Amino acid sequence: MNEYLPLATLLRLLAVLTLTLAPHVGHLPPWVSALIAGLIVWRGLTAYRQWRMPGTMVKIALALLAFVGVLVHFDGRLGGQNAGTTLLCVMTALKLLEFKGRRDVMVLIFLMYFMLLTHFLFSQEMWTVAYLFVCVLAVTAVLIECQHRGALSPRITLRKGGIMVLQALPLMVLLFVLFPRIPGPLWGLPEDSAAARSGLPDQMAPGDISRLIESDEVAFRVEFHGPVPPPSARYWRGPVFDHFDGRAWRDSVPTFASGLSSRLELLGEPVSYAIMLESQRGRWLFALDMPAARSLPDDAFIGREGQLLARKPVTERRRYELTSYMQYRLAPELDEHARKRYLRLPPDFNPRTRTLAATLRTHYTDDEALVTAVLRMFHEQPFVYTLRPPPLGRHSVDEFLFDTRRGFCEHYAGAFSFLMRAAGIPARVVTGYQGGQHNVFGDYYVVRQSDAHAWAEVWIENRGWVRVDPTAAVSPQRIEQSIEAALDAAEGLPGHLAARTRLRFYLEARWEWLNGRWNALVLSYGPELQQRFLERLGLDDLRDTILALTVLGTSILAFMGVLTLRQFAPEPVRDAALREWQRLTRRLARAGLPQRPGEGPRDYAARVAAVHPEWAQAIHHITQLYVRMRYLDDPDPAGQNALVDAVRAFKPRSARRRSWIRS
Incomplete structure (x- = not known):
């Protein structure tokens, strides 16, 4: 069969x-x-064994x-994201079925160039960028x-390809820095996208939080500006969540409404910090209880239940700075409608717990x-904190x-609230989330999905909402140290926690x-x-930005064009004698006597002397010096200097001008 590419080139492709x-x-x-994989292997065997390509009906x-x-x-x-990328990968591989001409x-x-972009839909980490640079x-x-019918050496093509990629880097950096940034991701992605990946669920049922413990992904990074809370x-x-349906806790009414500032009293000393939040599927901007309204980002507000909320879903990494007060009074007064909502329970559920509550109330009126x-x-x-509670x-x-x-934090928080x-x-x-791990290299704290946590709040007269964990x-x-300390003695840790040795901990902290630097300088480089x-x-x-x-x-x-054109410029003359001779021939050419192709130095000098006898002595002297320096003797500084002086002293255009004036 007639192949457009040589076998070696096709296999490399x-x-x-x-x-x-x-x-x-x-x-x-x-x-x-x-x-x-089958299509790629089949196409290689087809070229190697000269099999026939499939017909049109088979390809269709x-x-x-x-x-x-x-x-x-x-x-x-x-x-x-997933369906579109899968279809594109399949159709790219199917292109091999009709792979013949240029x-x-x-x-x-x-x-393949376009396929490289699709990898950023799933990951934008440093290793992804390095891998795609190699691709x-x-x-x-x-x-x-x-572009060549004969196979080239991979060393040559990789060198030329590397030069082209490096030449494009300055323009790439310039466009990254100056091209106006578009709010949100460049592409509109549905809810299965990487921009809407892992995070806290919008409801809480047994097992929801514990599943996040298996994830080592970063939720956000925190840099404190001053003393760090314990x-x-x-x-x-x-x-x-304020509504319980017998199985899960969720919102009874939409929470994306402001109006809490009048019911929040901040006490004590403030804590200032900056958060680098990873993209997630919600509008929650995590903050220490409780953030001060004056420190909120422009596009954020404190919701009805005390959450810090963005006005739009967080679809990309973002950085924001806050000031929080660890001591506060939240809603010291509760109206009757809100009281009923926070006391509502589904009927015909958990009768033994209701009986226990009635018994406790008879003993404790406060x-x-x-x-x-x-x-x-x-x-x-004998309650046990465990990742693997029974159903x-x-x-x-x-x-x-x-x-x-036996249960995890969501079991305790849900049962306590009920x-x-x-x-x-x-x-x-x-x-x-609760806690956070200190990174000694950057002096900041990393909060991961495995730090996800659930706790309860109860309303106490004159105190308002009080956190109870x-x-x-x-x-x-679990609260004072970490989840590793809480689970290690009781059961096996998740894989990413159990495998942490001292060396691995050091390497993970460095990575x-x-x-963190990559996210702060590159991935979070948004409009703000x-x-x-x-x-x-x-x-x-x-x-001004567009002009710059x-x-x-x-x-x-x-500049790149000049560098490219220099490749086609003649090589500089390195022989000092030849350089002086060429300077002489250029002067004579301007005087109307160019050196002919194949004409030797002595023949050329004789022809010039015949036309201009007044130049004969100077021309013959320069020719003798040039021939001796280039062909006869080893070059020496004295002879080279004599040749340079003789060429400089020869002024054919001036002599020609004087002869024209005399005539």
């Missing part, structure tokens, strides 16, 4: 295609990964089957090789005393409090610091950060 698609294996359905049938397979796998959806080669190479270099090298005080407030009694019960009775049935709170007594409501004390569940009564180590940076450069408005971008971009392109 298939290897680069494999390199480009490899990171998507973890995101593609297994059958798609197997199909792509395979394309339709792949299309329908993707459509069925994603429940009839082709849009979105046009097909160029289409596949440009598809760009490889694809560019293959592009150069495919771990037991670092409660990062998130979603608040709300604070009843709360203390319940916490003492959690501490003294619960319809009466989940009853089964947890009286039967299993018990408080049954005893007539308004209560609600708060979720967020029943988990602290069962396992104080985390690098990631760009505006502040450009103001420091004196670029206050869009017109145009001037600098044009300068970079012109």
Whole structure:
């Protein structure tokens, strides 16, 4: 069969295609990964063994089957991050079925360039950028090789490809810094996107928080401007739930409304800090209880339940600075409508817990005393803090409090809130994060998904909403130290926690610091950060920015053009004698006597002397010096200086001008 590319070039092209698609294996359905691998291997064998390419009907049938397979796998959806990327990967691999001429080669190479962009939909970490930089270099090298009918050495194509990529870097940096940033991600992604990935759920049921413990992903990073609160005080407030349906806690009414400032009294000394928040699927901007209204970002407000909320979903990394007060009074007065809402319980659920609440109320008429009694019960009775509690049935709170007594923070917070409501004390569940790990290299704190936590709030007369963490009564180590300290003695830790040795902890801290710098300087470079940076450069408005971008971009392109043109310039003459002889011939050429092709120095000197006898002595003297220096003797400084002086003294144009004046 007639192949457009040599076999070696084709195999290298298939290897680069494999390199480009490899990171998507973890995101593609297994059958798609197997199909792509089979097509690549089949195309290599086809070229090696000279098999026939499939006919048109076979190609159409395979394309339709792949299309329908993707459509069925994603429940009839082709849009979105996962479905769209899967379809693009399949169609790129199917392009190998009609891979013959130059046009097909160029289409596949440009598809590979485009496929590189899709990796950023799943990860924008440093290792991703480094890997894709290698891929760009490889694809560019293959592009150069495919422009030649004969196979080139990989060393040559990689060198030329590397030069092209490096030449593009200054322009890339300029566009990154100066091109106006668009709020939010560049592409609109549905809810299954990377921009809407892991985070706290919008409801809380047994097992929801404990599943996050398995994740080592960063939720946010915190840099304190001053004294750092102890771990037991670092409660990062998130979603608040006031409705219990018998299984899960959730919001009874939309919480995205402001109006809390009039019911919040801040006390004590403030704590100032900055947060670098990872993208998530909600509008929660996590903060220490309680943030001061005067320190809030422009697009944020404190919601009805005390959460810090953004006006739009957080679809990209963002940095914000806050001032919080660890001591406060929240809603010291509670109207009757709110009281009923925070006391509401579903009927016909958990009768034993209701009986326990009634018994406690007969012994403790004071709300604070009843709360203390319940916490003492959690501490003294054999309750266990565990990641692997047994499953619960319809009466989940009853089964947890009286039967299993094994649970995670959501079990304790939910059961405590139910018990408080049954005893007539308004209560609600708060979720967020607790603690944070100090990074000694960057002097900041990292809060991960594994730090997710749930606690309760009860309303006490004249005190307002008071935080109560029943988990602290069962396992104080979880609050005062870390989840590793709380679980290590009781059971096996999650993989990412159990595998932490001293060396690994050091390496992770160093890598985390690098990631933090990468996020702060690159990934979080949005409209706000760009505006502040450009103001420091004196670029206050869009017109100045566009002008600077145009001037600098044009300068970079012109500089690259000059470097490119220099490749076609003649090589500089390194022989000193030849350089002086060429200077002489250029002067004579301007006088109308150029040296002819193949004409030797002595013949040329004789011809010039015949036309201009007055130059004969000078021409013959220069010719003798040149021939001796270039062909006869070893070059010496004295002879070289004599040749330079003789050429400088020879003025053919001046002599010609004087002869013209005399005539």
